[in-house]
Amino acid sequence: MVPSSAAIAADTADVRSSLRGLGLVPAPLFPTTVPPRLRASDAQLRGTERFTVTWDRGTEDGLPIGFVSFGRGKASQLRSDLATARARGSHPRRVRIGSRRVWRLCGHLCGFEWHEQSYTYFSLGIYYKNDAGGDLVARDERTLLASLAPLVGS
Numbered sequence: 765m766v767p768s769s770a771a772i773a774a775d776t777a778d779v780r781s782s783l784r785g786l787g788l789v790p791a792p793l794f795p796t797t798v799p800p801r802l803r804a805s806d807a808q809l810r811g812t813e814r815f816t817v818t819w820d821r822g823t824e825d826g827l828p829i830g831f832v833s834f835g836r837g838k839a840s841q842l843r844s845d846l847a848t849a850r851a852r853g854s855h856p857r858r859v860r861i862g863s864r865r866v867w868r869l870c871g872h873l874c875g876f877e878w879h880e881q882s883y884t885y886f887s888l889g890i891y892y893k894n895d896a897g898g899d900l901v902a903r904d905e906r907t908l909l910a911s912l913a914p915l916v917g918s
Contacts (some may be wrong), residue, residue, distance in 0.1 A: 766830070776802075779817050783915050786812055792836060797911035799904040802832060814838060814883070816839045821891070829890030832904055833875075841884035842877050847867060862910040865872050876905055880907045885912075 776798050782803055792815070805819040811854040816835035823829060848854050849869045856869045866878040868881075874887025895901055 772912050773805060773816055773913040774808075777818075779807045780792060780915065782809050783815070784917070788813060791883060791916045793880065794915040795834065795908040795911045796913050799907040801900070801904055805831075812837070823861055824893065826882070827892065830889060830895070830901065832887065832889035832901060832908070834885075834887045836881075836883040836885045836906075837876065839884055841886070842867070842879050845877055845884075845886075862912075863909045864909065864911065864912075874902065876909060894895050 780794060782796060794817075798819070801821065802819040805821050808818050808820065810816050810818075811822055814835070814837050816833050818831055818833040820831045823831035846867065846869065847855055852871055854870050856867050857858075858865050859868050861876065864878055865875045865879070868874070868876055873888045873890050875886055877884055877886045879885075887908055888899045889905060890898070891901045
């Protein structure tokens with residue numbers, strides 16, 4: 765889990781700026797492209813060196829629409845999450861997104877994880893409305909991951 769004591773931002777540009785301002789080494793990977801479904805979403809940053817960014821799609825008729833989270837955690841997180849998924853009867857598989865080979869894991873939520881820069885990077889989410897099979901959220905996660913680049917400069 766990522767500590768919740770760090771900066772919180774209101775949109776993707778604020779999150780990008782906040783992460784840059786931390787001066788992390790190595791510079792964290794961060795999406796250069798946000799899918800259309802997430803562009804108008806609130807983005808929230810939690811953590812510092814190990815962080816989570818969550819794009820919350822809000823509510824409709826008082827019910828949550830869904831969210832996508834992206835971040836980096838401890839290097840051991842991938843091993844632990846693979847073991848947990850397998851113990852629950854899931855069958856994680858390797859897939860290619862851009863130049864990266866990542867794990868597709870499903871449990872309560874589905875997402876992608878991989879090891880890079882001595883961290884476990886991840887993207888996971890769920891859309892509660894109009895995405896029973898999880899295809900839309902997976903497409904948005906893939907869009908984020910395909911556009912990753914180190915967050916350097918100003």
